[in-house]
Structure formats: structure tokens, C-alpha cells
Amino acid sequence: MATKTSNQDIKEYYNKNQILYDVFYSKGTDGLHYGFWEKNTRDHPESLRNTTRFVAKCLKVNQNDKVLDAGCGIGGSSIYLAKKYGANVVGITLSDIQLKIARKKALKFGLQNKVRFLIQDFTKTSFDDGHFSKIFGVESICHAEKKIDFLNEAHRLLKKGGMITIADGFQTRSNLSDKENKIYQKWLKGWAVPNLATVDGFHNDLKKAGFRKIKYYDKFNEIKKTRDRIYRLGIFGYPLTWVLSKIGIFSKNMHDNTLSMLCQKKVFSDVNNIATYGVFIAEK
Ligand SMILES: C[S@@+](CC[C@H](N)C(=O)[O-])C[C@H]1O[C@@H](n2cnc3c(N)ncnc32)[C@H](O)[C@@H]1O
Helix, strand or coil: CCCCCCHHHHHHHHHHHHHHHHHHCCCCCCCCCCCCCCCCCCCHHHHHHHHHHHHHHHHCCCCCCEEEEECCCCCHHHHHHHHHHCCEEEEEECCHHHHHHHHHHHHHCCCCCCEEEEECCCCCCCCCCCCEEEEEEECCHHHCCCHHHHHHHHHHHEEEEEEEEEEEEEECCCCCCHHHHHHHHHHHHHCCCCCCCEHHHHHHHHHHHCCEEEEEEECHHHHHHHHHHHHHHHHHHHHHHHHHHHCCCCCHHHHHHHHHHHHHHHHCCCCCCCEEEEEEEEEC
């Protein structure tokens, strides 16, 4: 049974859980994504920055770019691109709590003229055709029920020759056993994700939306250490959030989040091979 996830569910998930990300995860990087552990990566914050750097490199961001950060979280990647490359960036999210934090950060860095944060749905935005030269989504497009709805909108928003990059989880096969599917669905539900696209399905959707020069980089090996870190946080967090949700201090979705932290290790696993992590790049 696939999970139904509305924009309201996603908003509530991030509004309630942002505090947990701040305290236990982002570690001064403002990144709410898996880190890429490269050869000489020393620690978790560096791995988080590596993910953003990789995306920036894929997009060849420069100071003339108008960039859309589709699903910007608390704005870590948007601010990085404005600061490092002088690009103009718009970050959109569904969460008003994230919006407030992101706007505060932009002010703190004096980047309010370079970076704007807005509440918008990346499958139906208010921007004009061809408004952006680059678009990216880091672990956000997985939240779309139909990924092609985002890809069609991104194609409309990009100017000719514009580039798109998506870093996300992708299902590797659809023939899951009942046991595998149970873990997979639990994981999806706890993180307010309706489904993952398969690698091939996403590739086809990019083509259908009109993108060309499609490339895919598998990053599964690079995210394993983050996966293990999230799992360890889950072991510690699961009993704690269970108690706190029973006595009404934490919400149920905060406890479901910690259950997903445990399940993700079985989903992103060499043994089960249910999902992988990858980065797609394409051009309009
Ligand atoms: C896991 S967070 C990733 C945040 C950020 N990309 C990062 O790497 O730190 C997912 C983000 O996607 C956003 N999101 C999910 N569905 C969205 C939609 N339909 N429109 C806009 N943002 C969306 C959420 O609000 C959240 O900010």
C-alpha cells in the first residue's frame, strides 16, 4: 500500500521536526540532506558541505545565474551559492518555520539582496516562463507524488540551455517482498515522502518533460557513513521520542521520524538493495 502525502503533511513534518534537525543534524551547515563522504572527508559537517558543493559543480553556477532552490529547507544551499558564486537565488519551501529561519540567515550574512525565500509549491510556482538559468532540488523532489509534475514545472521555468540537478534517493527495483515493502513504507511515511522514483523512471520523466543531455551519478557509497550516523541517532532517539510523544511533549510525527531513521538503513542497504542515492543532471 503506497503512502498518501499531502503538502499539509509535508509542512507539518518540517514544522515539527525542524528543531530536531537543528539540534542533532545540521551542525552549523544548515544542510538537511545526506552528506557525501569523499576520500579525505573528516567529519559530518564537511560531508554535508560536500553535497552542496557537488550540486554547485554540476550546475556550473556563476554570478550571472538566477537559481531556483526547489525545496530549500532552511536555506543552507541557497546561501552557499549566493555567498560563494554571487548568484541570485530564490529558495522555496512549504514550511513557514523553515522560511523564518532561512530569511534570518540571509539577513545575518547581508545577503538579503541576493537570496529570497518564499513559500511556494515547486510543482506549481508563480514565476514566469524562463525565469531561471539553473534549478536544483536536494532531497526535496522525493516529496512530490508525481515527480514529473516538478520536472514539467522546472522545464517551464528554465531558459533554453538552462540546467537542472536533482540529488535524491531512488528506488532500485520495484519487486519488493512483503517484508521489504513494509519497511520501505514505514520509512517513507515517517519522513512524509509518498514514494521514490526509480532511477529509470526518473530518467524517462526527465526525457518526457523535454530535458536532454541527461547524466546520472550514483552516490550510494558516498552516503553510507551518513546513513549509519542517522541510524545511530535513531537508536538513541527512538525510545526517547516514544516516551515524549506518549506524554504529549513531542508530536507523533516526531516519533515517526525517529522510526524512519532506523528503517532508512534497511532501505539504503547493499544487502536489501531497495534504494540508492544519486544525482541527475540535465539541460533544457
Ligand atoms: C529534506 S528537506 C531538504 C532541504 C534542503 N534542500 C537541504 O538539502 O537542506 C526537503 C525540503 O523540501 C521542501 N518541499 C517538499 N515538497 C515541496 C513542494 N511541493 N514545494 C516546495 N518545497 C517542498 C520541504 O519544505 C523541505 O524544505
